[in-house]
Amino acid sequence: MDARGAPPHKVLAELQKAHNDDLRFRDGTILGSMCTEPLPVARRAHSMFLEANLGNPGYYKGTWRLERETLRILADLLHGKNLGGFTVSGATEGNITALWMARNTTRRKEIVAAKTAHFSVRKAADLLGMRIVEVPHDDEYRLDVDALRKAVTKDTAAVVAVAGTTELGQVDPIGAIGELCLDRAFLHVDAAFGGFVLPFLHGGDLPRWDFRVAGVSSLVLDAHKMGMATIPASHLLVREARHFERIAVESPYLTTVYQTSLLGTRNSAGVAAAYAAMRSLGREGYRKIVARCMKNTSAIVERAREAGIEPVIEPVVNIAAFPLRDVEAAQRALEKKGWRVSTSRNPPALRVVVMPHITAEGAAAFADDLVSLCRKLGEPPRKA
Ligand SMILES: Cc1ncc(COP(=O)(O)O)c(C=O)c1O
Missing domain, CATH: 3.40.640.10 (Type I PLP-dependent aspartate aminotransferase-like (Major domain))
Known part of the structure; x- marks a missing residue:
């Protein structure tokens, strides 16, 4: 610790710099977190x-x-x-x-x-x-x-x-x-x-x-x-x-x-x-949010399915997981495109959490990138 304190504007500038390095839900690219932008x-x-x-x-x-x-x-x-x-x-x-x-x-x-x-x-x-x-x-x-x-x-x-x-x-x-x-x-x-x-x-x-x-x-x-x-x-x-x-x-x-x-x-x-x-959402507010997340999850699953990529299970909530041959390669490729997704271990799969900060347009854009990257990576593998 320094002997003397720094002036607030300096401290705040340091905080801002750190804050700028954080990802933000509002950018709509995080599909690897179970948290979201609070109301x-x-x-x-x-x-x-x-x-x-x-x-x-x-x-x-x-x-x-x-x-x-x-x-x-x-x-x-x-x-x-x-x-x-x-x-x-x-x-x-x-x-x-x-x-x-x-x-x-x-x-x-x-x-x-x-x-x-x-x-x-x-x-x-x-x-x-x-x-x-x-x-x-x-x-x-x-x-x-x-x-x-x-x-x-x-x-x-x-x-x-x-x-x-x-x-x-x-x-x-x-x-x-x-x-x-x-x-x-x-x-x-x-x-x-x-x-x-x-x-x-x-x-x-x-x-x-x-x-x-x-x-x-x-x-x-x-x-x-x-x-x-x-x-x-x-x-x-x-x-x-x-x-x-x-x-x-x-x-x-x-x-x-x-x-x-x-x-x-x-x-x-x-x-x-x-x-x-x-208090501010009530049951109706949550119902709408959940319905939107589920719709966006289905949109991603359906698009992936058209390209031959089946989810591990039919999503029950707003999480979809795709069992690819090389999950890490797909995760890296998506990250290069700006998307953050995570992976599951049991079974190994690309895990996509479709939280309220993901819009319908965002879900569609993500699904397009998922499908085209998977094609490039040879996913799903061709049946012999
Ligand atoms: C089913 C389940 N239980 C427990 C936890 C841990 O929750 P927290 O990170 O809020 O402590 C998580 C976090 O993802 C979870 O998915």
Whole structure:
């Protein structure tokens, strides 16, 4: 650190320089991220609550009210009654907290999850001294319920099911998983991505995946992904609030007697941003956003299909993955054209996340480039 501080204009110029080197969602070229440009009202809300700290809620009664109201809105959306919960920094923190509760409630140490579960579950297992029992998935990359039946034992603390897998956007059969877990194991649903998509798809007429499934113990959903809020904003909801007692720690110098969150000082700007996004969009606003993302996803898939490139699965949410022979070569070629896409490992595929910042024109231009680059690279391979 320098002995003397620099003048603000100099500091701001340095910040601007760094900012200029960042990619921006608004340019419409990022198809490799599960985040997007937050709504303007969410940005505004974020900047209003920079000082608040929900780690010490007695000083921030207004922010605390916003958090409770946000959780009430979400409980209603996800068909839960009298749920416990709080805003977390992301699904990673949500998954860790849920598994922490599961371990302390059941006094068992095994987590059963499919390979398709997010790597944050591995972080949780490592931190909590738990062991992951991996179950296979079916041909459509959904957790295999028959395999799960064999894997759940008296040592199982929790089963993790996913509503919108990271790589393919697939939804595990949560109804059947819930039935199997009821009274046997804690069932945590990771809806980090799907949480703000599935309620607005097909008029919500989908196989049940939320608190309507009796066996679901907890659920996490990220408002900083399809929720249109700022980073960090995510929510952990728990069917029985008493489970939080199992992870409660005395917080002597604060305005609460106990703290049940992993974090101490807690981001509150994200709470306000999530509240603002949900209040200003309402169900109809999210429905329109999801419909547009799905339409753009279908446009990309259809164009690729015309060129003989089939997706790994028919997209369930706004994620499409194409199993090319040389995925990295295709990714590099697209990057040279200015597009950012990512890849999946299981199976190896080019992964395209069609977020709200992608317009119909952008999707069409991307699909054209995808098809012409794949042709150049000899994809799909000619059948002998
Ligand atoms: C299914 C799933 N769970 C958890 C996470 C981790 O979320 P976060 O980065 O908000 O901690 C992600 C992130 O992509 C995800 O897709």
